[in-house]
Amino acid sequence: MKRKNGSGVQKKVFFALVVVVLFLSILNVVKANGLLIPKQKPVDVDNKIVDLQKMTLEQKIAQMVVVVGDPQNYWPWRNLQLGGIHLFSRQTEHVFNNTVIDFQYQMPIPFFVTADLEGCVSPFGFIREFTPASEVDTVEKAFAKGVEEGQFLHKLGFNLNFAPVVDLKDDIWKCRSFPGDEAKISELAQAYLTGLQTQQVLGTAKHYPGKTLIVKDPHKYVVAAEIGKKDVYPYQYLVEKGEVKAIMVSHVISSGQIDSSGIPAVASKKVLDELRVNYDGLIVSDEIHMLGLKNYYRSLDEVYIAVFKAGNDVVLNFDKDPNEIYNMIQVIKAAVERGEIPLAQIDASVTRILEAKGFRVI
Amino acid sequence: MVSERALFIINISLGLFSVLLLLMLLGLKLPTLGQAQYALDEEEPVCMIQWQEELTPYQDIDRCCLQARQQFQCRAESKDTVDWMCGSGEGLQIWLNNKAYNYCRQQPYW
Numbered sequence: 292m293k294r295k296n297g298s299g300v301q302k303k304v305f306f307a308l309v310v311v312v313l314f315l316s317i318l319n320v321v322k323a324n325g326l327l328i329p330k331q332k333p334v335d336v337d338n339k340i341v342d343l344q345k346m347t348l349e350q351k352i353a354q355m356v357v358v359v360g361d362p363q364n365y366w367p368w369r370n371l372q373l374g375g376i377h378l379f380s381r382q383t384e385h386v387f388n389n390t391v392i393d394f395q396y397q398m399p400i401p402f403f404v405t406a407d408l409e410g411c412v413s414p415f416g417f418i419r420e421f422t423p424a425s426e427v428d429t430v431e432k433a434f435a436k437g438v439e440e441g442q443f444l445h446k447l448g449f450n451l452n453f454a455p456v457v458d459l460k461d462d463i464w465k466c467r468s469f470p471g472d473e474a475k476i477s478e479l480a481q482a483y484l485t486g487l488q489t490q491q492v493l494g495t496a497k498h499y500p501g502k503t504l505i506v507k508d509p510h511k512y513v514v515a516a517e518i519g520k521k522d523v524y525p526y527q528y529l530v531e532k533g534e535v536k537a538i539m540v541s542h543v544i545s546s547g548q549i550d551s552s553g554i555p556a557v558a559s560k561k562v563l564d565e566l567r568v569n570y571d572g573l574i575v576s577d578e579i580h581m582l583g584l585k586n587y588y589r590s591l592d593e594v595y596i597a598v599f600k601a602g603n604d605v606v607l608n609f610d611k612d613p614n615e616i617y618n619m620i621q622v623i624k625a626a627v628e629r630g631e632i633p634l635a636q637i638d639a640s641v642t643r644i645l646e647a648k649g650f651r652v653i
Numbered sequence: 654m655v656s657e658r659a660l661f662i663i664n665i666s667l668g669l670f671s672v673l674l675l676l677m678l679l680g681l682k683l684p685t686l687g688q689a690q691y692a693l694d695e696e697e698p699v700c701m702i703q704w705q706e707e708l709t710p711y712q713d714i715d716r717c718c719l720q721a722r723q724q725f726q727c728r729a730e731s732k733d734t735v736d737w738m739c740g741s742g743e744g745l746q747i748w749l750n751n752k753a754y755n756y757c758r759q760q761p762y763w
Binding site: 298301302304305308309311312315316318319322359379380381382407411412413414415416417420423462463464465466503514578580581609610611612614615 | 657660661663664667668670671674675677678680702704705707709711713715716719720722723724725740741742743744745760761762763
């Protein structure tokens with residue numbers, strides 16, 4: 292009798308545990324897909340005019356974030372109304388096109404759709420080959436390359452290209468930089484940008500402040516470089532010509548002409564403030580999961596605050612986990628609310644982003 | 654049908670599994686087999702960039718991983734000291750040894 296009772300209890304416990312396991316499994320799957328992230332109310336857009344006062348702080352911060360446009364994260368990225376999606380390689384034009392259309396469908400503020408199309412570095416290798424920058428040696432060829440790549444990107448729905456590279460030397464890839472000295476590289480980059488931007492695709496000069504493509508000492512934890520006047524020349528030239536709409540800042544710890552005071556350039560307010568003196572375009576952070584950056588801070592939350600606080604307008608965070616992206620937005624929101632990051636700085640960044648997307652901001 | 658003893662063991666397992674699921678729900682990140690593999694591997698991570706016929710070592714392993722991830726696929730293919738080739742089409746190729754590949758796979762964007 293007693294044995295029978297014991298068995299009955301075990302059975303009840305078993306069924307209860309099965310229900311608990313099933314429930315928790317479903318909750319975990321729902322959470323992993325970002326479906327527990329609260330939906331943002333749509334940004335109020337009237338006739339291409341955005342009233343900044345009507346945007347919530349979360350909406351503003353979300354506009355500053357570019358993530359990987361993985362279709363698996365279709366709902367969370369749209370719900371959060373993020374600033375942009377970056378697309379990795381796919382096999383056909385059709386797949387690229389459909390991904391962009393799906394993401395952009397009925398978004399009040401469209402995503403930046405970004406790619407790394409430089410020539411030899413390209414996510415479109417299965418579809419088409421492009422001329423490597425290293426083989427472009429005249430202004431005419433650079434302009435033609437810009438037009439060709441711009442047309443191709445525009446056709447697929449891209450509107451922001453993380454190119455051209457204006458590093459003076461490319462000892463590693465051998466194909467990403469234009470040939471010549473700093474003056475020649477600057478002229479070629481300007482022509483490329485002009486061509487690209489005639490096709491409604493914005494260009495990005497990278498990787499500020501330079502020297503990211505040279506062989507370094509095999510030190511695992513720091514990527515450091517001595518920056519000279521020549522390294523910065525292309526940026527000064529392009530800013531002066533008014534041609535560059537975005538500049539990407541790297542995680543290199545720089546000294547010399549641009550001194551990041553021992554911290555990664557992308558997290559250095561000093562470096563970004565100096566860049567900002569004559570430049571009012573977008574400042575884009577390099578992807579933030581870099582060892583040089585991560586090892587410098589105790590936690591990812593600190594990395595987030597450092598990168599936003601430094602003054603980057605657009606922050607690339609390619610973490611696939613939508614909960615982590617949501618966490619980043621919440622961390623920055625809290626930092627703004629306690630005055631660690633000025634709201635005026637966030638507003639200025641969002642204004643630049645919205646203007647780059649073709650909106651008027653009031 | 655199932656003995657009481659077996660049911661007791663199953664219940665304990667389900668209980669432990671529930672706790673794990675609850676911890677995961679609360680944001681606990683459990684170490685993966687890949688991380689263990691990476692930690693036990695004493696090799697140095699190697700990344701090589703191949704443009705046309707030229708192979709160049711690349712010490713910035715993080716940037717290497719990100720570029721590798723942007724390629725369409727990485728497949729097992731041996732060449733000198735490297736074991737994985739990442740590429741999209743015929744152009745540029747990124748080669749990684751097992752240590753570097755396991756490191757890249759731990760990155761949140763992989």
